[in-house]
Structure formats: structure tokens, C-alpha cells
Amino acid sequence: MSELGENEARILKALQESNGKATPSILAQKTGLADAAVARTILNLSSRGLIKELVEKRTEIQPTKEGEQYVTKGLPERQVAKTIAQSGGHLNPKEAVERSGLSLDYVPIVTGWLTRKKWGRLEKRDSQTELIVEKEPDKDSDEELLALIDHKTLTQEELPNELIVSAIRLIRRNILESRAKNDRRVEITDTGLEAASKIPTFSVVTAVGTTTATATVKVGEVSNLTGDMIASGEWERMQLRTYNVSSNVPNTWPGRLHPYAKFLRSAKQQLIGLGFQEVTGPLVEYAFINCDCLYMPQDHPAREVHDLFYLKDPNKGDLSIWNGTVDRVEETHENGDKTGSKGWRYAYSRQEAARLIMRSHGTALSVRAMLSKNVKIPGKYFAVARCYRPDPLDKTHLMEFNQVEGIIIDPNLNLRNLLGVLEMFAKEIAGADKVRFKPDYFPFTEPSVELQAYKQGYGWVEFGGSGIFRPEVTIPLGIKAQVLAWGLGIDRLYMMNKRISDIRQLFSPDLEWIRQQKID
């Protein structure tokens, strides 16, 4: 047998000291362990056969709202009896009830109980029915029970027999209410006792006011249905203990995908369904690929330290593998080269191009796709890209975030096709009701279009940016076709779906929240 854990030892010891039986709450009290810890330890111990769990049914009784009043003022029949006895021993029933401060609805009830309890009787005097109560009656068992309960809760099974009858009566009268309760009690087994005796003594919180538990297991009853019993048919001769199938059980948490990761995966599946091929690429990227290939001039404000994470060491990559491309990109930036453009007209720096940064947008992966030897025309490519931006982490900013980006390459694409793609995404992926388009700006696309989607309950939401790659982008990369490029704000879409207002929840550090997310 493997060794006992500390909690297990404590529980066994506490059980041994409680004559082998105790409720979990008493064990918690005795051991000083938290309730959840006790519950877990009990499960462990019982699975090892060191203890048995018994479930005892009992009925808790307590006064109803109406009953609470009677605890203070006495039962209505008592109140009325008192009034009559103090008013000369006889009164008209209505008058008696009214004088007692009760509503007239009580007349039949009170008359009924007074006569049934033999505290009084009805008599005709001067052609009028009168209630006669000669003297204040003694306390009866109903009242005794009420006094005993006071405003608390009692266990019906613990009452003496005569009070049980009262309890049933008062429950019927809606003065008391009852609730069935299952008390879990734990009993130490013989092996458990043996194990407990080997535990060195350590200080245990002294128990206060324990009650003696009574076992409810019948003689000859078994709790575990074993393989042997089934094989031998012996189970038919045995009395299998019945379980309380409606009682609660301890939690168990399944393994699950992270809700946001799952969402990203399903977005990928949707894009695959639309014929897009996935592209991946390095997270540490050249400024060349992240910016230069996208025709962002090297001294552009968007390339400063507040927009890109630069690496300290290593800080430059090996550009030689892109030699021909670097030449063309350089010429294009400086003078437009063969693109028909004037270019940015400045002195291009290969040192700057070689700098290493953390990928700042998914479009870097579209560049990777176009640079690939295997690029197909026509072709459709997408990426779900982890991207980085040197923002401080707060409610609306993440340093690491995700973008869904894609391109469609074909010689015959136009702005209307771009709008068609955007409309499809908004309706298929975001479930938008309507879309509209707005002119937008990116250094690498012309024309550029912002997609706005309308969703019932949200209004118009900016949903993504897109455009047709400039010739200054495609020609140096050797792409002789039009390229539609689009990017969707997938983080925002998820937040909208899950009604999350704090963007940090995407990478939620909260296990409880993750466990409780419903699977749609």
C-alpha cells in the first residue's frame, strides 16, 4: 500500500478519534482542512478502501413564514382561546377572532382546532352560536414543538415520537416546512483502522459537540458491484445498496481547447473551405519583409520604436538569400524602378532592411507567400498570424495579438472582386447583416477599402482593412498579377461574439473563466 498523504492521515486519525464515524463537516472542524480538501481526501481514501461513505437521509423542519409569527405570538387557536377565557369564557366566534387581532378567514380554522384539541366547544346561546373556553388550556405538544424549534431548524428524525406527530400535523397546516437532506457520513473500514493505528500522533484540533452517527447500512447489503459478482451471478442474491442518484457529486473538469484558440482554429477551417491555403512564417522577421517589401519607406514614422519591436542581439538578419529581391525593392523605393512609379525618392539602406523585428502585421506573411518558390497563380493564401506591437498592456491593447490575413492572386482581379471578398467574409465569418465600404489607406495597397459590417445589436463595426497591392509591392516580388489583400480584426470579432470588453481576456490568465466558457 502506498503511503498516506498528510491530509489523508489527518482525516483517518480524526475518524479514528470519532469512534470511526463522522460527517465531513465534523472532519473539517477536527482537522482544520477546507471543505473542498476534505471532500477530495474522502474520495481518495474511499477509493483505496480505507473508509466507506454512507448517506443518511433526514428531514429538516423549520417554521414557514406564517409559522414564524406563531412562534412569537402563539398558534391562532391559542390566541383565540386566551381572548375568550379572558372575556368571561364565551364569545361569538367572529368577535373572538377579531378581538384576537386575526382576520375573519381564521374563524373556521380556529373553531375547528379549538374543538379538535378539546380546548373549547361550540354552544347555542340565545339563538347565537358561541365559542366556550372556560379556562386557558395547558400547552399541548404542537406548542411544545414550536417552542423547541423557536426560529431554528430541527431534524425530524431526532424528535421524540409524540412530537413527530405534531411535526407532521404542523407541516400539513403549513406552519412548518420540511426538506429532505442527505447527510454524508464517513465510516472507517478495518483496513482504515489498521492504517490509522500506524500514523504517528500529531496535534489534531479537538472536536466540539459531535453527535453519534447511526449507520443506515442494512445487514447483508453490499455497496460495490464487482466483476466477480456479475460473473458468478451472486449479485442476484445480494442486496445492492441503493444510491441517492439525485445528490450532487464533486466537480470534474474535462480537458478542453482554449476558447480563443478554438475560435482561431475554426476561422482557419472556414478559410480552408473557401479555398485558401495556409501560410506560416517566422515571428522574428526582417524589417525588409515586414516593411520594405510592402513599400513602407524606411524613414516612415510607422517604423519607429513605438510601432515595432526591434531585437537587441542579434539585431540583423542575413539578407543575402533575398539578393535579387532586395535589389528590386531598393530601386523601387528610390526611383520606382520598372513599376511605373516615381518611388519614395530617398537613399535606401540595406542595413535598415536587415534589422530584425517582431512581426508587426499579418501582411508580412502575405509577402512570404508571394516570395515563395511555390506560389501559384491563380492562388489564394491566408494566415492566422501572431503579431507584436510595443503597446503597454491594458484594457484595449495587447503587445501580442492575432490577425487573419489573406491574399488572392490572379491576373484579372479588380476592386469589385475585392468588395465581393469582403462581403463574403462579413456575411459568412462574422454573420453580418449588411456591409458597407469606405476608402482607406495603407502604404502597400491602392485602392484601399475599409470593411464595415452591420450586426443587429451592435450597429456598424469596423471589421477589417483591405486593398489591391500596389505595383511597387508586386512587381519587385516577381508577381505578374493583381493581388487582393485583406485583413480581418479577428480579436475584435471574438470579443464581439463573447461580449468581452477587456482585450486581455483573449489570453485569459483565469482558469475559472476558461473552464466555464460554454462550447457553442
Added chain:
Amino acid sequence: MPSVQFNLKDLEDLLGTKVPHDKDGLNKLVAYVKADVESLEEENGQSTVSIEVKDSNHPDIWCVEGVARALRGYLKLKQPKPAIVQGPSGFSITIDKRLRSVRPYIACAIVRDVKPSEEALKSWISLQEKMDQTYGRKRRKASIGLYQADLIKPPIRYTVSSPDDTSFIPLGSDTSMTLRQMVESHPKGIEYGQTISKHDNWPLLIDKNDKILSLPPIINSTDLGKVTTETKNILIEVTGTSLETVQDTLKIVVTTLSERGGKIYSCTQKYPYAPTKTTTPDLKEQSFQVSLDHANKLLGTNLTSKQAIDLLKRAGYSTGKVIGDKITIGVPPYRIDIMHQVDVIEDIGIAMDINTLHPQWPGIFTVGALTPLTAKLDNIAELMVGLGYQEIMTYSLSSPETMAKKMNMPEDEQIELQNPSMTTYTILRSWLLPSLMEFLSNNTHVEYPQRIFEVGQCFARGPSTPTRVKDIPKLSAVTVHATAGFTEIRQALDSLLRSIGIEYSVRPSTHPSFLEGRTGQIVTKNQNIGTIGELNPRIIKAWGLSLPVGAFELDLSLVLNLN
């Protein structure tokens, strides 16, 4: 992205017509200039609007005058005659040869008969700031100065001075300061001083009577360089390191001022080096050719040349001859953003209103797929879920504290960011387990057992990798509860690797984060692919946990044989 504030009444005056006063209506309107309404406030019957212009390469619309000019076309309102140079101002600027290595270029102009309103002054100052910041690259490439022309006696000398030999009263100060004092203590000096501070001699603008105009590109003198609503004639000066940017900036400023009725007069610059002599501003239109075929192909339209010409005019271009499918257009001097005919074609699309184009899904048949790597990583995540582990997502940026110190690991070999935005995220993570521990430390109040995993990217130096840093996908899994231990975590590892067909063994080893005698290297084909074991209680405690932790970490690039 530049943000432009203005009064709606001012925009209406410039347009000569009413505009919507509600946010939706305004948003629709400013969509023509690629802008969104950021805020709309009404006070004392005056509506002030702030719009964010998305185009960071279109400085002529970074002010209300430019917005109005662009909208007039799109709204088919009457356009005033294009701004022209009325004639020479009689001002000339001589340039000191020592400026060649400091701040070589200057372009000036005079705008007469302006008398700006408060609104106009606000707009110009804000345009000046935005252009200095972005288009002028924080005043390095170009910076703008405005002066009271009537107080200045030509010729102006653009010269240099040693930082301690010259002093004047700068704007925003009551006392005279030396140039060095300005760079060291004046707010503008602190902000922009680095553009000149490395030089021995600093630029200076002086008039014929030795009155100082300014210390470009830092600050004007308060005597000459303060423009008010009383200023009728304004001298505009742009200095910088790029001749083209300097001259383009001047074009935008003078055309903006002329939108308020100012008349533009040229100045002459005489250089002891190239370009020797310039007369600025040059407000000639640039001739440009647009192919109608290309426009129709790119927009998906069937425009006739007549329709195209009409749309081009609305977008602010003048149009000339049409030969074949080629339309010759004139690009206004302030449209410094036009580099390629696609820029003009987009303007045709905007003039049409892109919402009138009929969207058309491109019927291109292709087969979609995940990359093999993604598919494999997803399979591993699926297996871990089957083993009862909860997937988590953590950041791939981290700190030496998390990656090394709290894990009892050496701090060498970290890949650091040059410009971290937070002190807790300064390096690229090298392994996953610390990210998982950090997660667990945030969840000590949550019900146990806790079993979590992540498939995530880690980083390592890769001298033979072109980007010098290798992305390494890793898997780490952790089980934490009262009876967690080696057997349980080893069962998970075993089950996982068996499911993907990897034969492996665990070799006893030591690891600074794990408990000696209860840790091992995961080895396949004599290659170390990971670590497994029970965490050292000191590490457990360092993370604020108090239960046993079983963990493993696998290098998936090796497991999946990717290298």
C-alpha cells in the same frame, strides 16, 4: 494617423454650403477624404468636430482648408481658380555654404492679404505641427516657420552661428537666451534639439538689419516670428535635409493659406552649392498620364473617357488631351502623394463612391489546406485534451525573472528586445514551462486538480537561420494536485508519444527546475527532445503554489522531425 479639428461653421464657410451636423452624416461626408469622425461636440451653438485622416501620405488634407477643397470636388460644388504665384515678392535668401552639412535646404514664399481668423490660425498651427511631425519626420527632413513679413527687411541670410555666440528672445519666453540655452531648456529645444545639436554651428535666419527670425528648426524669435490675427502679410520658410520635401511642404502651406484668400508671392534662394538658385513656390501642375483601360480593369468598371474625365475633375485633377486610352491629367501642386497612376485610379473610384460598385466574389477555384505543421500541432493539442489537459494561451514575450530566475535557470542566452514596452516583457521566451507556471500562480484559488498544457512558439538563437533566431514550437504540460507526481505525468507523455508513433526512453538526469532523482531527459534516436519530472519544491514555492507539480516539456520541432 493625423487628427484634424475644426469648427463646422468654418468648414461650411469654406465650402459655401451646409453640411450635416450629425455624426453619421459627417462620417459619410468625410469618407471621401479617408477619415472617420472621432468626436463631435456642440457648445454655444458651435459644433467642433475632430476627424482622423487615415492617409498618412496626403498632408494637404490634414487641415480644414484641404478637407474643404477635396470635398468641393466630390460634392460637385463650384471650385475656385487654382492657387497661382502672383509674382515675385522681392525677397531673396542667401545661403551660407557651411549649412551644406548641417541643414542644407530652404524654400520661402510670402502670402499677402490674409488677416487670419482665430479659426484659420488654429488650423495653420496645427497643420504646421502635423507636417513637422510626420511628413517632416520630426522636423529633421523639413520644418515650417511663419513670420510677420512686414517686419523683415530682405535679403534674408540663412546662415550658421556657434551655439553660444547668438541670443534672442524665443517664442514662449520673456528673456533672451543663447542658442544653446534654447536647445537645452526651451520645450521645443528639448523636443527637436537633436536635429542640430551634434553640429558645431547651428542654423540661423537673419534679415538685412541683423534681426533674427529664428533658430531653424527649433524656435522662432518672438519679435518677428509671432503671427496673429492682425498679421496681414506672412513669410513662410521651410528648411530641411531633403530639397524635395522642403519644396513640397512649402507648396502645401501656401496653397492652404490661399484657400483663405491669401495671395502667393515667390522668393528666390541663392545657394553656394547645388541647386544654386531656386524660385519658390513652384505651383505648376504636374502632367500625368492615366490609362483608361487600366482604370477600368482595376476598378472593374466600364467607364467611357467622358465619364472618367468627369470623375477626375471631381477628384481635383485638371484634364487635357485623350489619345487612345491615355488621358493626360494635371496633378495639382499640393497632391504630393501621387506616385503612380493607381493613386489617380483610386481617386476615380472614390469619386464614383465605391459603395455604388457591385461586389463580385472572384470565382477562382483553389484547394484550401493547413500547412502540415499546423495540422500536426493541432493533432497534438487534440491528444492532450483527450488526456484531460486544458489548453491555455500565453504570451511569447517574457522576462528573465520568469524564464530563468524563478525557474532556477541561468540567465544567459536570452534574446532581448531593444525597445520593450513593459518591464515584465523584455525577452523572447526560450521555453514554455515558466509560462505555464505563471498561469498556475494566477489560479491558486481555483479548484484542483489543475491539468494544463500549451502548444506554443519559443525562440532560440540560430546562427545558421537567415533571421538568426529560430522559432521552435514546443509543448509543455503540467499536472497539479494533492497526489500529482511522476507516474501521472509520465503516463500522459507515454500516451501522447505512443499515439504519434514516437519510440522514446527517459534517461535519468538533473535539471535546475526539477527534483533530483525524479527527473529525466526524454530521448529518441539518441536525441534529447525534452524533459520530464516532478518540479523542485523550491520552484513550486517561488510561484506561490503549495501542491506537487508533475511536468514535461517537448521540443516539437524535434518530435515532429521538422529540422
